[in-house]
Amino acid sequence: MAAPYPDDDVDVLATGDLTVLGRIVSASNATLVCEAEIDGRTERCVYKPVRGEQPLWDFPDGTLAGREVASYLISEALGWGVIPRTILRDGPYGPGMVQRWVSTPETAGERGERLDLVDICPPDRVPEGWFEILRAYDGEGEEVALIHADDPRLQRMAVLDVLLNNADRKGGHALEGVDGSVYGVDHGICLHSENKLRTVLWGWAGQRVGGALLADIEAFEKALHADLADRLAELVTPAEVDALRRRTRDLLADPVMPQPSSHRPIPWPAF
Template sequence: MIRHGEIVSYRLTPLGSNYTFVVKIELDGNEGHAIYKPKEGEAPLWDFPSGTLYKREYAAYLLSEILGWELIPFTIIRDGPYGIGSVQQFIEHDPKQNYYTMEGEWADQLRVVACFDLVANSTDRKANHLLVGSGGKLWSIDHGLTFHSDMKVRTVIWDFCSEPIPERLLNSLTQLQEWLDSSAEDHPSLLQELITVLSNEEVDALKRRLDWILEERIYPGLPGRSRRRRG
């Protein structure tokens, strides 16, 4: 539906510096909602190339799928009322829940998000960028500021400083590292797509981050940063 459906209505959301719309999509008598972020609605930034944030939303989704972590709602690039942009599945969620309300039961899912932020170089991980969907599934949203070639991780998640990154996550990163080191024809289709979305410099930086994470194998921290212990 998100890929082929017709956007029949849209409304601007009041939050954020970039234009973000909740859109209604219809296809074959069915309807659903999505989040539409048009290229033309992006505010200029001094440290990110203009007109690329919507691509980074899509790139983050691709990375999550390549790793098998399924953190990010289904996302594509398509046309909308204001031109090309990212369109992401809308997640029904409890608006009272955010990072600061999540206690020990969320620890394992938050460890995945924290590791993802290192790999994707997330520069804007805010508390309300984590949604609790049906069945307690944790979803990660708002990834327009990712994949910069300079290390710029900025996040609220410092719970796991100096802890070992779980082995299953490291295994996924090792597989990605091996794919990136192989010839292009051996890349999975989603990885081929990711490489076309990012610049060569950003792909090289992704490789360097993978090397660093797999060498250190722990969650980094900041001097003096207090840690909220979890289960």
């Protein structure tokens, strides 16, 4: 994992002092926007202290930060770079997850009127080539469609979610950065040993996983038998690491994206 400043050993995200700039109030867990600073160098980041995690009935208490870091390590081991750099470190409210901030066209004031990669629109205005996932009614009783782009950057995220067993891929968790990359955030409820896949990215359901992605997964499967498994076992349970191995082997044996199989295949809310 390269430091933000390759010419020296300064790692601002890991060692800089964290100053809280604000809180993302729509998040269910304490999610703080911070600035890490050391020797005049700064980096914007998101800090989620473990003490701010809300208890869940199906995930052990105090494990969400570790799951975020484990998900990042998996994305990096695949070579996909889907998840922004994510680490565990101490902060103003104790240990927690710290993740590099993703600047988007919207936060940069450049979005304009174009659709996000995952969005909602009237059913008669779904762009050609986009996937329509479901229809519902908005607060005014108007019919709307939940849609997402047929974009290879988003497809890679969908495949990653299958491996991670992501229980919470909301539309707002897929961010198109100003650098042109597409990033996924909020991976606190991933890597459960039981099937819990809930996502808005069902557009590729039933389709085969492409050759380049499959080659990356094959290399990843080999890494799971080396040091990577030991690193993951420090963040999630051994049973969950074994389940990750099974999901990886199953996808290699039958490289087809799964179909929705539960009564609640989409997280709520969807954004």
